[in-house]
Amino acid sequence: MSEDPHGVRWLSDDEMHAWRSYIVATMRLRQRLHRELAERHDVSLTDYEVLVCVAMQPDHRIRMNELATLLGSTKSRLSHQVGRMETDGYLRRVKDPEDRRGVVAELSPEGMALLESAAPTHVEGVRAHLIDLLSTGEQAALGEAFTKVLEHLSATDT
Template identity: 65%
Template sequence: MVEVRWLTGAEQDVWRAYVVAGLRLRHRLHRELSEAHDVSLVDYELLVVLQMQDGRRMRMSDLAAQLGSTKSRLSHQVARMEAAGLLRRLPDPEDKRGVIAELAPAGEALLTSAAPTHVHGVRRHLIDLMSPEEQRVIGTVFSRVLEHLTALPN
């Protein structure tokens, strides 16, 4: 049996601050995007990932992995967004079983209008609350966490 290394009081404080602040930050960013542009944060993030790809398209399985989503949940989200005209699904020419999600012009237009709201929120509720040195530390820490989690088997 593996011995549990319980968190110290200080470590517990760090963990709880991260969890609660992260949830509240995402909730605030979601609310600002929803109220101003009628788009959820998770839909906005999906559109951003597609916009960053060559050809503005990506295999659904890769998109799910990039977003930390399940294939089933992503499929429902993409179907809803496709019905709204924000993206389209295409067969993958390299894999008959695969599907590609592609950013549609309406999705591109939504990103263009919503990006300033999102960036303002990120800056106001996170970036501007930190010194440049704190930003570097946070970037280093979460890059390390991302690298660690990416290397783990699914």
């Protein structure tokens, strides 16, 4: 479709194909990665992503607001998720030693053990269902495209 009287720039057939392929493929990819983690390690993909982000920090702790930014999550949603993970023994929430008003999520030994156990399954899934399907050039193009999208969205966040 082209521009209409209301000024909408409708997507062309090729643009619509790219958009719909992205939407459906990412949804199904996340579902598959979630299912593999849940079946083999009894952990959700979203919980796994939290563990990864906390473990990436040098001291395995991160301020909650920084963690929300890394995950693209809201503070409220993340607070509920971390609360569940704290109940399960994977994380602890403690006062930030550098700013007593802030809260830090800290990886527990049980959380690290779960991450170490689940990581090979996750990496195998990412490889099998995405990375190994693409050439090196396609991987680079995908990385560049989504870095551009992320930078745009980060710059326009309010």
